[in-house]
Amino acid sequence: MEKQNRRDFFKTAAIIGTAITGLPTKSAKAAAKNVLSEDRMGVLVDTTACIGCRNCEWACKKAHNLPTEPIEKYSDRSVFKRMRRPDVSALTVVNEYKNPQDANLPINVKVQCMHCDHPACVSACIVGAFSKNENGAVTWDTKKCIGCRYCMVACPFQVPSFEYGKAINPEIKKCDFCYERTKAGKLPACVEICPVEALTYGSRTDLIKIARERIKRNPDKYVNYIYGEYEVGGTSWLYIAGEEYKKLAFPKLGDKPAPGVSESIQHGIFAYFVPPASLYALLGGLMWITKRKENGEAE
Numbered sequence: 001m002e003k004q005n006r007r008d009f010f011k012t013a014a015i016i017g018t019a020i021t022g023l024p025t026k027s028a029k030a031a032a033k034n035v036l037s038e039d040r041m042g043v044l045v046d047t048t049a050c051i052g053c054r055n056c057e058w059a060c061k062k063a064h065n066l067p068t069e070p071i072e073k074y075s076d077r078s079v080f081k082r083m084r085r086p087d088v089s090a091l092t093v094v095n096e097y098k099n100p101q102d103a104n105l106p107i108n109v110k111v112q113c114m115h116c117d118h119p120a121c122v123s124a125c126i127v128g129a130f131s132k133n134e135n136g137a138v139t140w141d142t143k144k145c146i147g148c149r150y151c152m153v154a155c156p157f158q159v160p161s162f163e164y165g166k167a168i169n170p171e172i173k174k175c176d177f178c179y180e181r182t183k184a185g186k187l188p189a190c191v192e193i194c195p196v197e198a199l200t201y202g203s204r205t206d207l208i209k210i211a212r213e214r215i216k217r218n219p220d221k222y223v224n225y226i227y228g229e230y231e232v233g234g235t236s237w238l239y240i241a242g243e244e245y246k247k248l249a250f251p252k253l254g255d256k257p258a259p260g261v262s263e264s265i266q267h268g269i270f271a272y273f274v275p276p277a278s279l280y281a282l283l284g285g286l287m288w289i290t291k292r293k294e295n296g297e298a299e
């Protein structure tokens with residue numbers, strides 16, 4: 001039975017995207033909330049403090065009603081033998097890298113959505129299901145989502161994942177910056193549980209000051225760079241590290257917002273107005289193909 005995976009989807013999306021951009025019509029735009037508040041919040045991840053306990057993974061799953069394996073498993077460090085990415089079963093994961101200064105002290109890096117200041121997922125989403133909120137969180141509305149998965153194509157950090165294995169109403173999944181918790185005045189679950197304060201929640205402006213201060217006070221401990229301060233126009237999650245970022249699998253990205261793919265998708269559809277009926281017929285076709293394959297697989 002043929003399985004549609006991420007790669008198959010990208011191929012289909014590219015073909016449909018090309019078909020759409022060829023349509024000679026005028027512009028319209030899906031409404032998406034895209035606020036860049038001066039007071040937006042963020043998290044500073046100090047990778048030199050992280051001990052790879054993976055409590056954050058567990059707390060994140062618990063806060064989002066995802067199945068948590070027995071807690072004992074979280075002390076099993078063999079999980080670090082392979083690089084992991086956030087997916088539908090874990091909105092954040094911690095990876096481990098060799099430390100050239102000290103072989104007994106590996107470097108652990110927590111990965112999740114970066115909550116970009118200019119999110120490519122927001123501009124790619126043709127139905128405005130993604131939003132950049134005042135508090136910095138990039139969230140999405142499953143009720144609006146039509147499952148086109150352009151957000152997955154657009155994200156420069158390859159974060160959104162899709163419930164390929166779910167036959168009925170599969171959804172996009174990613175870290176939502178604990179939007180409901182923070183709205184209620186709580187800390188993000190991962191920040192709250194971190195036993196060594198490797199994660200600091202605060203206003204992005206303050207976090208940059210804290211990061212600069214730490215680097216200034218400990219020039220031998222940190223590389224003189226805050227990852228996320230400028231990447232793709234800046235992100236709400238920021239990192240400091242004692243090792244070059246490229247060695248810790250951080251993608252090298254320019255400082256320009258990453259609308260590239262996302263805007264070409266968005267413009268392909270909206271800069272040349274596709275009558276809604278045609279657009280939805282096209283997207284309906286994509287979803288039908290996807291669901292048919294998924295249903296076939298489930299059967």
Ligand code: SF4
Nearest residue numbers: 113114116120121155
């Ligand atoms: S990391 Fe990806 S999913 Fe998260 S806000 Fe940025 S573009 Fe969107």
Ligand code: SF4
Nearest residue numbers: 060175177178188190
């Ligand atoms: S902010 Fe919330 S959703 Fe995001 S990684 Fe932390 S616990 Fe998970």
Ligand code: SF4
Nearest residue numbers: 050051053054056194
């Ligand atoms: S809870 Fe803190 S120390 Fe533990 S893995 Fe997560 S970020 Fe690192």
